[in-house]
Amino acid sequence: MTTRPHAPERTGSSNLRVLGATTVGTALEWFDFALYGALAGVVFPHVFFPNSTPAVAVVQSFATFGVGFLARPLGAAWFSRIADRNGRKRAMVLSLTMMGVVSLLIACLPGYNTIGVWAPALLVALRFLQGFCLGGEASSAQIMALEYAGNMRRGFYGAMVNFGNPVGQVLVALFLIAAGATMGDEALRSWGWRLPFVAGALIAVVGYFIRRKVEESPVFLEAREIGAQSATPIREVFRSHRPTIIKLILVWLPNTALSYIVSTYAISYIVTNLGMSSTLTFSLVLGLNLCGLVLIPLGGFISDKIGRKKLLSFSMPASLLGTIALFPLLDTKSVPLMFLAMLLSQGAQFISVGAMAAFFAEPFPTSVRYTGHASVYTINNLIAGSSAPFAAALLLSTTGTTWSIIAVVGTMFIIAFIALSRLPETRWDNFETNHGVDIATPATTAGAK
Structure with missing residues (x-):
């Protein structure tokens, strides 16, 4: 038996610094990632695939979008040894630095008309590196916040990190709306799309210095002090926790697919299939993500009160109903109904995201x-995130009806409900005694049931 040391003291100011560092850094990384997704539907087909028909160019562009998800598991595997062996802080700082460099390189990338097929080839390579960085960023930031939170506020702290996702999306939408109003679609396609990537790279420098000042996770420091570390974390987690990983992935697949269909594919659908302006589309995305700024923290707060499973058992059926209504309401071309379609499908999903960090x-x-x-997180995004916009475009092209998209996502939700019913509630578990070794005199879990 190993004597359990006292965890490093948390203070209100240190907690706020951690929340600021994780949220700001995550917002910056999601800004870059979401920017690529938005441009993949309306700009990149013209810049990097100009010789293809419009429908084929959109599919090709979304295929490059999916490459970033292929890289996420590799990034997660590479950063996992850093985060679980050397600390969460080191992984956070390194991932943000790398993301800034990639963003700057994308901003400088010539188009197809300048360097031919090298343009889409280099775009794929940079998108791969972007996904690699995000594979390390998302989990390191969420784990850092959760381990600072204490046992009573993990859902809310994790939600505040994921709050960075809609913040990044809001910044992307604001830029694209401003660009459409000031420079027009032609200038945006020619050179304007490069500006936010440059801005993202510059802001990453600020994020680097913010994260450098944050102290390491107290829970990680305690675990390291008592020797509760794994020499091969990837091997251990898949040997000892494989059934849990599979169930968690199955639960979250439809949430991820629906999120990228609404935030990425719907942009292309509204512009290309419904013939509406890209500025209107970005305005809808802006309004949707402003709602997310409220709903994600609310979901984390509620999950701390009632548990992760109970929250998901209410939010996921609501997401399923929103999925069924999504395309019929978009097809009305009525702006209020189109916004309602996006809010119905994505609103409950935002609530779910509030519990996601702690749930995982x-x-x-x-x-x-x-x-x-x-x-x-990364396997789920590899399966559903990478394929959702591409599959949605392919399904519509093949079947001629959006109901095929709805049927696929609906089936995923049914499977998710079954997987959720077979998972235990983990809300009341104690991080500070769950190090994977026997520890004497464990601390009592506040609020444990």
């Missing part, structure tokens, strides 16, 4: 917590 992290001990969370 709580089943795993400190020694493999980052690796477990990152495995679920």
Whole structure:
């Protein structure tokens, strides 16, 4: 038996610094990632695939979008050893630095008319690196916040990190709306799309210095002090926690697919299939993500009160109903109804995201917590996130009806409900005694049931 040391003291100011560093950094990374997704539907087909028909160019562009998800598991695997062996802070700082460099390189990338097929080839390579960086960023930031939160506020702290996702999307929408109003679609396609990538790279420098000042996770430091670390976290997590990983992935697949259909594919659908302006589309996305700024923290707060499973058992059926209504309401071309369609489908999903960080992290001990969370997060995005916009475009092109998209996502939700019913509630578990080793005199979990 190993004597349990006292965890490093948390203070209100240190917690606020951690929340600021994780949220700001995550917002910056999601800004770059979401920007690529938005431009993939309305700009990149013209810049990098000008010789294809409009429909084929959109499919090709979304295929490059999906490459970033292929890289996420590799990024998570590479950063997992850093985060679970050397600390969450080191992984956070490194991932943000790398993302800034990639963003600047994308901004400088010539188009097809300048360097021919090298343009889309280099775009794919940079998109791969972008996904690699995000594979390390998302989990390291979420785990850092969760381990600072204490046992009573993990849902809310994790939600505040994921709050960075709609913040990034809002910044992207604001830029694209401003660009459409001031420079027009032609200038945006010619050179304007490069400006936000440059801005993202410059702001990443600020994020780097913010994260450098944050102290390491107290839970990780305690685990390291008592020797509760794994030499091979990836091998251990898949050997000891494989059934849990599979169930968590199945639960979250439809949420991820629906999120990228609404935030990425719907942009292209509204512009290309419905013939409406890109400025209107970006305005709808802006309004949707402003709602997310409220709904994500609310979801985390509620999950701390009632538990992760109970929250998801209410939010996921609501997302399913929103999925069924999405395309019929978009097809009305009525702006209020189109916004309602996006809010119905994505609003409950925002609530779910509020619980996501804690839901993914709580089943795993400190020694493999980052690796477990990152495995679920990145594999889920690889399966559903990478394929959703591409598959939606392909389904519509093949079947001629959006009901084929709705049927696929609906089936995923049914499977998710079954998987959720077979998972335990982890809301009341204690991070500070769950290091993966026997510890004497464990602390009592506040609010444990």
